[in-house]
Amino acid sequence: MAFFRTLAGHRAVCDLADELQRSPFQAEHLASPVSVSLHASNGQSGQWQSECTSKDLSLSRLESSRSIGADLTPLTSLLYQGAPLRRRVEMLRAVLESDDLFGRNGPYRRSEGPFLDRDESYRAALLKIRRLWELRKKHAWSEADMVIVHELVDEPLPLYIHTCLFIPTLQHSCNLSQKQRWLQAALDWRIIGAYAQTELGHGSNVRGGIETTATYSAKHDGFILHTPTITSRKWWPGGLAQSVTHALVYARLVVGGADYGPSAFMLQIRSTRTGHDLAGITTGNIGPKVGFHPIDNGWMTLDNVVVPRDHLLSASYAVHQAGQLNKTPNANPVLSYRTMLGARFGIIHLGGRVLAKASTIGIRFATLRRQFKHVSKPVENQIISYSSLQWRLLVPLAASYVFHLSSLDLLTSLVTSDFDDVATLKDAHATASALKVFVTGFASAGLEEIRRSLGGHGYSKAAGIPDLSASFLQMVTVEGDNYIISQQASRRLMAILEAVIEGTLSTSRLPEQYAYLDGAAAASVVSQENNIGVHSAADFASPAMQQRFLALAALNAALQTREALRAERASGKSAEEAWDACLIFSDTAVLAYAILSIHSRFQRVMERIQISHAPTGSLPPKIVELLVALRDLFFVAVCTTAPSPLSGMPTPLILALQHRGKKTDATRFDTATTTRALEELRRKRLELLAPHALALAEAWGFSDWELGAPVAPENGDLYGSLVSWAARDPMNSRHAQTNRRAWVDILGPLANHPSGQGQAPSPIAGRPERRPPSASLLPHKL
Structure with missing residues (x-):
C-alpha cells in the first residue's frame, strides 16, 4: 500500500499546500506520544532486563544525537x-x-492481527473500512488526506484494489459522462470496485491470453460478457469474492466478428442491499494465501451477462449502435500509460517504505538485544556492535532511502512530463519495468535478511516482519511477473543498442537514460589518457566514478546479450527461439540498467539536497554526510551482491571487469585492486554509519502502532513487550480450556495407558472416558 500508490494520489499530495489552507482539520488533534510501560514478569530479574534494554535504547539515541550534533527533524x-x-x-x-x-x-x-482467524480478519477489515469512512466524514478529510491515511493504516483491506486500481482506471479510461456517473460514487465509496483482469489460465499474458469475451449485440444495444472455459474465469481480483459491488471486467472486445483485443467494462456484480450475486454471475473465494488474509481474493464466472453499450470504458474508443468502432475525439493514449507507470513507480516507493519499517524493527531490536560478551566486559554485547549484522541491517536501510527518495523524484517527473511521442512512452515504460524488477527483488531479499537477523524471534509474528514480507512478496508477480516484464524492458534496450551500433540512432538523439550505450558501436570507448582506474576507497567514493563503473557493467551486460542473440541466430534458430535461449543474459542486462538508473536518480536527488541545504540551509552537514555514506554503502552492495542465488546472473562487479570488444573501460580496472577498494569502502562506511544506525532508522518517524512489532518497542522494554503480547494469545485465554479438554480426550489415554496391556483406545473410534492424567507423567495438573 504505497504512499503514492497511484499517480492521482501523488498529484493530490503534491498539491497538499492548497488542501492545508482549506481543510478544517486542526492541529489540536495532535497528541503527545504515549509510551506504555510493560513488565517482563513480576520477578526482579524480568524488571532488571526491561530496565537494561530501555537504558540501552535511551543511551544509543543520546550518543547518536550528540555525535550528529543536530535535530533529526529536518531529515524526517x-x-x-x-x-x-x-x-x-x-x-x-x-x-x-x-x-x-x-x-x-x-x-x-x-x-x-496474528491472533485473528481468517473470518475474524475479514470482519475486522470491514469494520476498519466503515470506521475510515466515518472518520473521513467527521474530519472532512480531503483526497490527499485519504492517501496519507491509507498509508498510515497500511493494512490489507478489501478497499485496497478499489483505491489503487479501480479509481485510477475510472479517472483515466472513462469519458466525461462515465466519470460523472461512476467516479464520484467510487470516491465516496458508494460503489466499491474490483479490477477483474487476471484469469485462471492467464496472468501476465493479457493481450494474447485473455479468454473472457464481450460480444456486441445490436439486439440488446450492449455487450454480452461470457467466460466460455474453466481457464477463462476471473481469478485473483482482490475483494471480488464478497466485498465489492462492481468490477472492471477485462474482456476481448468482439464487434461484427472482429476481435479487437482486451477492453474494460463496468459491471455491477452483486446487489448493494443483499450482497447476493446478480443473475448470470457467480463468485467465490480462491482460498487461503501467503499473505493479505483480510482481502477476499475471488473468482468469477459470467454466463452471457448483458451490459449496456456505454459500459465500455470509452476514453479512447467507443462502439456505436450500428456496430461501428470509432476513436473517441481528442482521445489521449498517454493516460492509460500514466496509470500503469504510476502504479509501477508506486511499487518502487512501497519497496523503500517496507524496507524502512523492517530496518527500524531490525535496528531497534539489535540495539536492545544482547548476546555473548568479551572477557574484558561485564555485560553481553549489543548485537548491533557485530560488523556482520551491521552489514545485514544497514544495506536495507540504505536501500530504503535510495528507493524512497528516488521514487518521489520519479513520480514528480511523471506528473510533469508531457510524453508527446510514442518513443518517449516506450522509454518510460522500459525504465518503470526494469526498476520494478530490481526494487521488488532487492526489497524481498532485504526483508528476509532482516527477519533472519532477529534470530529465533524473527520467526514470530511479534517481529512484524513476517506480515510485512508476506504482503510485499506478491509484488514480484503483481503488475506483471518480474521475469515477464523484464523482457519488455530488455527488448527496448536491445532495440536501442542495435540502432546505436547500426548507426540509425545518432548519439546526439540518444535518450538520457541510454547514454551509457554511447560508443557501443566501436566497443573501444576509452582513450589511453582517460585513465579511470580505481586504486582505493577514495576513488570509489566519487559519485562520478560510481556512475562510470555501473555504466560499464550495464554496457557489458547489453553487449553480452547482443552477442548471445547473434550466436543463437547463427545456429539456425528463429528470432523468438533465440530470444528464449538468451533470457538469463537479457535479464542481467535489465538489472544492470535498473541499478544504474536508480543510482543516477538518487545522485540527482543528492545533488539537489547538497545545493539547497549546504552549508547554511536547513539540513545539517552531518546529515548530508550520512546520506552520502548511505549512497556509497548501497553502491557497494549492488556491485557485490548477486541478484538471486538461483538466477545465474553475475554481479555488476563481475560485469564491469569483463573485457568486451577491443579495448573497453574494463582494461583500466584491475580485478584485485578494484575488489580491495570496494571492501575498503564498505568497511569505512559501516564504521561511519553504525553509530547512527538507530537515528537514521527512527528518522522515518514510525510509531509502535504503525510497526506492530513487539520485538522493537519504542520505549525499549523488549522482553516485557514480548511477554505481554504472548499473554494475549487466545491459546492462553479463551481457547485454553477447549484445548486442554482436547488434549485430555485425544492424548490423555496414551499418557495413562499401562505399558504392554493392549492397545490404547482411539479417540476417533469412540470417545474415551475423561479422567485426570497421571501426575507421575505430567509436570503439572491439566
Whole structure:
C-alpha cells in the first residue's frame, strides 16, 4: 500500500499546500506520544532486563544525537517532502492512533492481527473500512488526506484494489459522462470496485491470453460478457469474492466478428442491499494465501451477462449502435500509460517504505538485544556492535532511502512530463519495468535478511516482519511477473543498442537514460589518457566514478546479450527461439540498467539536497554526510551482491571487469585492486554509519502502532513487550480450556495407558472416558 500508490494520489499530495489552507482539520488533534510501560514478569530479574534494554535504547539515541550534533527533524521532513506534510502526517496519525477500533489500544490494532482467524480478519477489515469512512466524514478529510491515511493504516483491506486500481482506471479510461456517473460514487465509496483482469489460465499474458469475451449485440444495444472455459474465469481480483459491488471486467472486445483485443467494462456484480450475486454471475473465494488474509481474493464466472453499450470504458474508443468502432475525439493514449507507470513507480516507493519499517524493527531490536560478551566486559554485547549484522541491517536501510527518495523524484517527473511521442512512452515504460524488477527483488531479499537477523524471534509474528514480507512478496508477480516484464524492458534496450551500433540512432538523439550505450558501436570507448582506474576507497567514493563503473557493467551486460542473440541466430534458430535461449543474459542486462538508473536518480536527488541545504540551509552537514555514506554503502552492495542465488546472473562487479570488444573501460580496472577498494569502502562506511544506525532508522518517524512489532518497542522494554503480547494469545485465554479438554480426550489415554496391556483406545473410534492424567507423567495438573 504505497504512499503514492497511484499517480492521482501523488498529484493530490503534491498539491497538499492548497488542501492545508482549506481543510478544517486542526492541529489540536495532535497528541503527545504515549509510551506504555510493560513488565517482563513480576520477578526482579524480568524488571532488571526491561530496565537494561530501555537504558540501552535511551543511551544509543543520546550518543547518536550528540555525535550528529543536530535535530533529526529536518531529515524526517525531507523524507516526507517538507515540514508541512510531515506535520500533517503526524496529525492524521494522532487521530488514527487514538481510535477506539484500531488505534493503539483498540481491539483490532495491528499487533493483534496474528491472533485473528481468517473470518475474524475479514470482519475486522470491514469494520476498519466503515470506521475510515466515518472518520473521513467527521474530519472532512480531503483526497490527499485519504492517501496519507491509507498509508498510515497500511493494512490489507478489501478497499485496497478499489483505491489503487479501480479509481485510477475510472479517472483515466472513462469519458466525461462515465466519470460523472461512476467516479464520484467510487470516491465516496458508494460503489466499491474490483479490477477483474487476471484469469485462471492467464496472468501476465493479457493481450494474447485473455479468454473472457464481450460480444456486441445490436439486439440488446450492449455487450454480452461470457467466460466460455474453466481457464477463462476471473481469478485473483482482490475483494471480488464478497466485498465489492462492481468490477472492471477485462474482456476481448468482439464487434461484427472482429476481435479487437482486451477492453474494460463496468459491471455491477452483486446487489448493494443483499450482497447476493446478480443473475448470470457467480463468485467465490480462491482460498487461503501467503499473505493479505483480510482481502477476499475471488473468482468469477459470467454466463452471457448483458451490459449496456456505454459500459465500455470509452476514453479512447467507443462502439456505436450500428456496430461501428470509432476513436473517441481528442482521445489521449498517454493516460492509460500514466496509470500503469504510476502504479509501477508506486511499487518502487512501497519497496523503500517496507524496507524502512523492517530496518527500524531490525535496528531497534539489535540495539536492545544482547548476546555473548568479551572477557574484558561485564555485560553481553549489543548485537548491533557485530560488523556482520551491521552489514545485514544497514544495506536495507540504505536501500530504503535510495528507493524512497528516488521514487518521489520519479513520480514528480511523471506528473510533469508531457510524453508527446510514442518513443518517449516506450522509454518510460522500459525504465518503470526494469526498476520494478530490481526494487521488488532487492526489497524481498532485504526483508528476509532482516527477519533472519532477529534470530529465533524473527520467526514470530511479534517481529512484524513476517506480515510485512508476506504482503510485499506478491509484488514480484503483481503488475506483471518480474521475469515477464523484464523482457519488455530488455527488448527496448536491445532495440536501442542495435540502432546505436547500426548507426540509425545518432548519439546526439540518444535518450538520457541510454547514454551509457554511447560508443557501443566501436566497443573501444576509452582513450589511453582517460585513465579511470580505481586504486582505493577514495576513488570509489566519487559519485562520478560510481556512475562510470555501473555504466560499464550495464554496457557489458547489453553487449553480452547482443552477442548471445547473434550466436543463437547463427545456429539456425528463429528470432523468438533465440530470444528464449538468451533470457538469463537479457535479464542481467535489465538489472544492470535498473541499478544504474536508480543510482543516477538518487545522485540527482543528492545533488539537489547538497545545493539547497549546504552549508547554511536547513539540513545539517552531518546529515548530508550520512546520506552520502548511505549512497556509497548501497553502491557497494549492488556491485557485490548477486541478484538471486538461483538466477545465474553475475554481479555488476563481475560485469564491469569483463573485457568486451577491443579495448573497453574494463582494461583500466584491475580485478584485485578494484575488489580491495570496494571492501575498503564498505568497511569505512559501516564504521561511519553504525553509530547512527538507530537515528537514521527512527528518522522515518514510525510509531509502535504503525510497526506492530513487539520485538522493537519504542520505549525499549523488549522482553516485557514480548511477554505481554504472548499473554494475549487466545491459546492462553479463551481457547485454553477447549484445548486442554482436547488434549485430555485425544492424548490423555496414551499418557495413562499401562505399558504392554493392549492397545490404547482411539479417540476417533469412540470417545474415551475423561479422567485426570497421571501426575507421575505430567509436570503439572491439566
